[in-house]
Amino acid sequence: MAEILSTRVGSSKVIPSGGEEFSGELNPVDAWLPITESRNGSVLKAAAHLLCSGIGIQLLSLPIAFVSLGWLWGIMCLFIAFSWQLYTKWLLVNLHESFPITGIRYSRFTHLSMVAFGEKLGKLLAIFPTMYLSGGTCVLYIIMGGSVMKVFLKSMCDGEPGCVASRITGAECFLAFICFAILAALFFPNLNSLASVAFIGSVTVLAYSSLLWILPMTTGGSGDGTAREAVLVTGSPTRIRDALRGFEILALAFRGHNLVLEIQGTLPSNQKQPSKKTMWSAVKISTILSILCIYPIAIVGYWAYGDKMPVDGGMLLVLASFYEKKHIIRGVCVLITINYVCAFQIYAMPTFDNLERIYVTKRNKACPRWVRSMIKLFFGSLTYFIAVTFPFLPRLAAFIGAIGLPVTLVYPCFMCLAIKKPPRLSTTWCLNMVLSLVGTILTFVFLVVALWSLIDNHFKANFYNP
Numbered sequence: 001m002a003e004i005l006s007t008r009v010g011s012s013k014v015i016p017s018g019g020e021e022f023s024g025e026l027n028p029v030d031a032w033l034p035i036t037e038s039r040n041g042s043v044l045k046a047a048a049h050l051l052c053s054g055i056g057i058q059l060l061s062l063p064i065a066f067v068s069l070g071w072l073w074g075i076m077c078l079f080i081a082f083s084w085q086l087y088t089k090w091l092l093v094n095l096h097e098s099f100p101i102t103g104i105r106y107s108r109f110t111h112l113s114m115v116a117f118g119e120k121l122g123k124l125l126a127i128f129p130t131m132y133l134s135g136g137t138c139v140l141y142i143i144m145g146g147s148v149m150k151v152f153l154k155s156m157c158d159g160e161p162g163c164v165a166s167r168i169t170g171a172e173c174f175l176a177f178i179c180f181a182i183l184a185a186l187f188f189p190n191l192n193s194l195a196s197v198a199f200i201g202s203v204t205v206l207a208y209s210s211l212l213w214i215l216p217m218t219t220g221g222s223g224d225g226t227a228r229e230a231v232l233v234t235g236s237p238t239r240i241r242d243a244l245r246g247f248e249i250l251a252l253a254f255r256g257h258n259l260v261l262e263i264q265g266t267l268p269s270n271q272k273q274p275s276k277k278t279m280w281s282a283v284k285i286s287t288i289l290s291i292l293c294i295y296p297i298a299i300v301g302y303w304a305y306g307d308k309m310p311v312d313g314g315m316l317l318v319l320a321s322f323y324e325k326k327h328i329i330r331g332v333c334v335l336i337t338i339n340y341v342c343a344f345q346i347y348a349m350p351t352f353d354n355l356e357r358i359y360v361t362k363r364n365k366a367c368p369r370w371v372r373s374m375i376k377l378f379f380g381s382l383t384y385f386i387a388v389t390f391p392f393l394p395r396l397a398a399f400i401g402a403i404g405l406p407v408t409l410v411y412p413c414f415m416c417l418a419i420k421k422p423p424r425l426s427t428t429w430c431l432n433m434v435l436s437l438v439g440t441i442l443t444f445v446f447l448v449v450a451l452w453s454l455i456d457n458h459f460k461a462n463f464y465n466p
Contacts (some may be wrong), residue, residue, distance in 0.1 A: 012451035032366035035353045036107050037193035039328055041266035046197035046282035049263045050256065051289050052339070053346045056137065057144050057397070058253040059209060060314035063301030067309055068246030071302075077247045078298055084435065085254040086287060088412035091432075092260045093410070097269065105275070108350070109258050113411065116418040125411065129404040130268065133258040134350040135383065136400065141347070142181075142301025143394055145340040146173035148464065151316060152333035155326045170466030174387050175336070181344045183333040191349045192266040201342025202289070208335035209293035212315045215323060216304035218446035238456075241449055245398065248446045251402045253294065257408040262350060309335045351379055391466035397457065399450035402464045404444055409439035 030036045066074035095112060097105050106112040109130050114122030150173055157163035188194050263282075269275035297315060305318050316336065320329050355375045356367045367375075387393075393400075413432040422428040 002095050029357065029360045029364075030107070030152070032360045033353050033356055034095035034190040034349060034372075036265050037366075039266060039268050040191045041195070041263075043193050043278055043281045043285070045192070045198070046263050046267060046279055047285040047289075048195060048198035048202045049191075049259070049346060050286035052205065053196040053256040053259050053263075053344050054254065054286060055205050055209070055290055055293055056253075056255045056343060057140055057394075058249060058255070059205075059297060060316050061249055062253055062294065062298035062314075063248035063305065063309050064314055065249040066298060067307055068242040074250075074298070074302065075241065076245070078250050078295070081247070081250045081254060082291075084439075085251075085408055086283075088408060089257060089260055089283055090280070090411040091416050092257065093264060093276050095280070095415055095419060096261055096264045096276060097274060099410070105265060107261055108306055108353070109261050109407070112261060112415060113205075116415040123400050126407075129407045130258045130350065131354075132400065133255070133404045133407060134347050135379075136182075136393075136404075137255070137347045138344050138351075138379075139316075139383050139386050139390075140393060140397065141340045141344045142177050142352075142383055143391055143466070144385070145177040145337055145344075146170055148316065148333050148336045148340070149173040149176065151320055152330055152337070155320065155329045155333070170391065171388050174384060174391075174466060177341070178380050178384045178387075181341050181348075182376055184341060185345055185348065185352075185376045185380075189344065189369075189372065190266075191262060191346070194345050194349070197342045197345050201339050201346075204292060204335045204339040204342070206289060208332050208339065209297055209337075211328070211332050212319060213296040213300040215319060215328065216300055218306075219323070237347075241452055241456075244445060244449045244452055248398055248402065248449065250298075251405060251442070251446075252398065254408060256259045257412070258350070258404075259346060303416065326387070348376075348379060352376065355379070377406070379432070387462060388466055390461075391464075392459075396454070398407060399447065399454065402446035402450055405443050406439060407447065409444065410436050413439070 026344050034173075048414060062078075065077070069077060092112075095106065097103075098112075098115070106115060110123065110126045113126035117125060118121060147170075150168075150170060153165040153168055153173075154417065157166045184197065222344065257326075260279075264279040267275040267278050269278075297400075301309065301315050301318075305322070309315075309318055318330065319332070352372075352375060356372065359367050359371055413436040416432050417436070420428075422432075
């Protein structure tokens with residue numbers, strides 16, 4: 001098509017051919033919302049967003065999976081989970097602009113789900129897991145960030161009786177964390193503006209993950225890493241359950257698929273340089289850096305501590321117990337806390353976007369600054385209340401996380417089949433169909449395994465007692 005076709009979607013010009021920029025969305029108000037109001041991102045900004053949001057709370061628990069799986073199965077399952085999530089991320093990157101002739105960009109996971117599965121089914125499948133993965137992850141960051149603060153304060157006291165820091169409660173640590181997080185959020189109006197925050201979060205996660213595997217290397221391994229290669233085939237039901245739970249930990253360690261489309265939405269796009277090229281470059285950079293964090297933590301952590309790895313707390317608690325230099329532990333705690341505060345901003349942005357959408361749809365104008373501030377304060381108060389009310393949520397993370405697992409492993413494959421419509425029984429069709437079915441089966445298996453573990457371990461809920 002030689003001529004330049006030009007239409008309008010709200011205040012964004014849609015130019016499907018030629019070299020000019022196009023940024024069409026499904027709804028005119030998207031130009032006023034925090035995810036899509038700024039599109040001057042870059043490869044490095046997107047890579048920082050991906051790295052900061054893609055490595056989360058489960059990083060410290062990766063060696064626990066190896067305790068259940070052993071060396072051979074642990075490394076194999078980690079490679080499978082890593083490759084699977086990378087493939088589905090590639091699918092989302094290419095589905096962001098599924099119909100380039102129209103110039104429409106799907107910068108929200110729910111919108112793409114509605115296009116793929118229909119409005120009603122798309123909302124039903126996507127809204128709850130994506131909202132859990134954004135708002136629920138923010139709650140987990142408050143709880144885990146507060147727990148890291150407690151470890152920091154404990155190291156400050158160093159066993160001294162009557163230490164003031166030891167009297168600070170978990171609820172107060174949660175409050176300190178959410179105050180830092182919301183105060184930071186007030187200064188950044190949209191997702192693209194969070195690039196500097198994401199960069200800080202990326203640097204801190206690289207720093208503390210490196211420290212967590214380098215320090216055990218300097219002190220030597222404990223030799224407790226017993227091989228359990230045959231557990232998935234010949235083990236007892238309890239051992240098989242533990243092995244499946246280990247694979248679930250590895251699968252849940254890869255996060256952020258509910259943010260891939262949103263992050264890509266901050267990038268400029270045109271026919272000569274579509275956003276998928278820029279985004280895939282960012283994915284490759286973040287993937288290489290993620291490997292430097294994930295694999296050493298999992299392998300060295302299991303080699304160094306083996307069965308001594310605590311179920312709650314993972315690498316941080318075992319390092320605090322075995323390593324004598326408390327100033328190193330304090331430094332690691334500070335780095336983890338900063339990373340959690342930065343990642344909180346990115347995961348909270350879809351919720352801010354949805355809440356602002358209610359305002360701009362009714363008023364037909366952009367949110368003034370005071371409304372945005374009130375939305376963020378409301379969200380901070382709500383997540384803090386949930387964190388204090390349910391401080392045991394990290395122990396339910398495996399069960400609840402299995403509900404959101406299809407967002408990472410299943411939905412992108414089904415979306416590719418529904419939107420791209422590859423020929424039946426072609427390589428693409430078979431691959432996506434197999435991954436979709438296997439991912440669906442694993443989701444139900446992980447739900448059963450997580451529930452079985454909770455019952456077997458006599459789970460007790462400590463409401464309002466963080």
